[in-house]
Amino acid sequence: MTSQGSGIKKLLIANRGEIAVRIIRAARDLGIRTVQVVSEADREMLAARMADEVMVIGPVQAAKSYLDIDAVLKAVSESGADAVHPGYGFLSESAEFARRVSELGVTFCGPDAATIERMGDKVNARTAAIEAGVPVVPGSDGRVAGLDAAVEVAERIGYPVMIKAAAGGGGRGIRIANTREELIAALPTAMNEARAGFGDDGVYIEAFIRNARHIEVQILGDGTRAVHLFERECSLQRRRQKVWEEAPAVALPDSVRADLCAAAVRLAEGVSYRGAGTLEYLYDMDREAFYFIEMNTRIQVEHPITEMITGVDLLREMLLIMGGEPLSLKQEDITARGHAIEVRINAENPDKNFFPAPGVLETLKVPGGPGVRFDTGVCEGDTIPPYYDSLLGKLIVWDRTRDAALAKLAGALGELQIGPKPTTASLHAALLMAPDIISGSVSTLWLEDWLATRAEDIRKSA
Amino acid sequence: MAITQIEAALPGLVFHRPSPEAEPFKAPGDAVAVGDTLALVEVMKSFIPIEAEVAGTFKGYAAPDGESIEPGDVLCEIEVSE
Incomplete structure (x- = not known):
């Protein structure tokens, strides 16, 4: 098979789990060879089985494997890879890692180290936003004199x-x-x-923003030009971890949406952004205003919902850009259609304060049908190691309207069989019954309140 | 005097200290009261404290600091006071 012309020939994936699988698929579609690095706990994981080559880089501890820059760089040199994809988490936002990869003459699939450093620092990112005319949370900009x-x-x-x-x-x-x-x-x-x-x-x-929604804008940039791929709403969070994401954001007036997306492009172009990135905003429902809070200089867990509404393969675009091609998309070619929802299926017990539940995955039957996607890095029979995060998979649905997407999600959750250990699938089934979820009337505080009430109900009925 | 072995209930990484720079929770010879934290087990990025269910004298850690453990592995030993 001939490639679409990516300049990358051999890609090393410095990550694990579902995002490693996602990157391998995107690389495979472009005819790029893949090298999967693994810890000793992950020799048999799905991504290792799919990749063209596998290299063990360290013991089970993430600090001595996936987070060990020297160990990863050694594999990069030995494998002859000409590019490294860091995924999300681990070393994806390490400026030092990005710098040292490029010092080897190898492409880091993300922005350069200086951009990671600048946007990773809250004060610098805020300054960059102000310079690009992007609203930030209004305040005194420093200490008040009295x-x-x-x-x-x-x-x-x-x-x-x-x-x-x-x-x-x-x-x-x-x-x-x-x-x-x-x-x-x-x-x-x-x-x-x-x-x-x-x-x-x-x-x-x-x-003080009493009634906030978490809204973020996906961007792609080639260092000169940037485009947005509309927004995602991720207000449903527990301990600042996103649980359920949707695209588009239902509560956003169209004029605000246009401003929010345009501001994201201005900021991305202002810092000559290269790769995929996300600008996170708080949307103040009382003031009907949005404020930039931070930028994530990497692909995100919830990127599939953007792919579902735009039809753009974000990982492919990322690999093409990092292979040296100019951005193939023009803003006017990108349209959002329908509604997508992603729910995270974690190996945690939602009835026991999300206590972790690693172990053997005896059953995994994945739902199917049009507009249903399940991204995972595990297979039935796999042992889920206790050493890394608890994400088992992401159930993503798309339909023409939000109501239809909610109905499709209910059906897909009904089809999903995963066990015997508890997962957050049962939480999502319960959330689907909540009137505020059905009407989309949530804020960043909603889920924690709802969980507290639910825990109290469980306690009373026990 | 009976020795009680504290076994891991979960797989993960065992830590003898609250943070890498801190002193271990217990040293051999230390008194142990019921409810004292003896170790942390990191499971899927959550740190689960292992608390003493018996009082006595700490004998020592059996599982090395920062290493992986499986359910049933001995974490540490306590000499139970009567």
Whole structure:
């Protein structure tokens, strides 16, 4: 078979599981040979069985295999690969890895190390966004000098506002003020607490977004030009882990969608972005405004829903660009059609606080039919190792409308047989019955609230 | 004095310390109270604390720090106080 002309001849996959399988399929379609690196726990995994070559790079611990830059680079040199695909997680956003791969004269399938470094740093990414005219969460841009300055900022951006300790982090040192009076009362306390807690009384003011949706825009860039492939909504999260994703985002007014996507292209072109990337935004339902929060400089877990609504194979486009071709897509050629939903099937027990459930997968019967896709890195009979993340597979459905996609998801979940260990498939079946899910009335806090209520119901009925 | 062996219930990686730089949870000779954390087992990126169900004196770790364990493997030993 002849390739479509990718400049890549031999691709090393520095990842595992379902995304390794996905990358191998995209490479195979382009006539690119594949080298799969594995830890000792993964010698028999599906991606290793599919790849043209397999190299064991270390023991079961990720730190000594998939995260060990020297071990991966040794395999790159020995295999003669001319490109490396990092997938997501592991070394995908390591600027050092990207730099050292290119120092070998090998293509890193992602943006260059400097771009990863710049966009991976929250402050630098925010600056890049502001330079590209992309809205960021409004705030004081640094410390407020005192009460008058704080009030001035708050009245400019509108209440409610957050008072955040400059030296705080991880949600600590935050107070909410809903009115001017509350701000005046809370500021001195917040500064005292900041001094006591962090040894620094500096505070800054930021808009408090009570009712937020997580909306992200997929982009592809070739270093000169970038296009967007519309948005995904990933508001359903537990402990900041996405659980259920949809494309397009139902709650977004068309004018906001256009602005959001255009802003993503501006930012991608502003940093001469190369490869596939995602700009994450918070959409404030009360203010009907969106704010850039961060950029992921890699392919994402939930990329298939974008593929389903646009018909674009993102991994293929990524490999073509990294092989040296200019972006083949023009913005006007990319259209979104219908509605897609992805649910993550994790080896976790949703009835026991998502306790991990590795072990032998005795049964795996995958659903089928038009508009149904199941991306996985495991087969029936495989042993799911305890050393890596719990993602077993992703069930993706597409249909002409969201209602039809929800019905299709229910049918596909009914067909899916996976066990005997618990998985999050049962959670998704329960979510499909929730009125807020059916109407799409969710926020980033919705799932945790719903889970807490459900846990209480289970406890009472026990 | 009876020696109790604490066995792993889950497969994963066993850690003797809360973080790589920290001291081990227990050293041989340390007193153990019921509920004390003895080790962490990392399973699918979750860290599950292994807590003592008996009181006594810590004898030592059987499974090496940072290495993989299977259910039934001995993690550590406690000399139970009467």
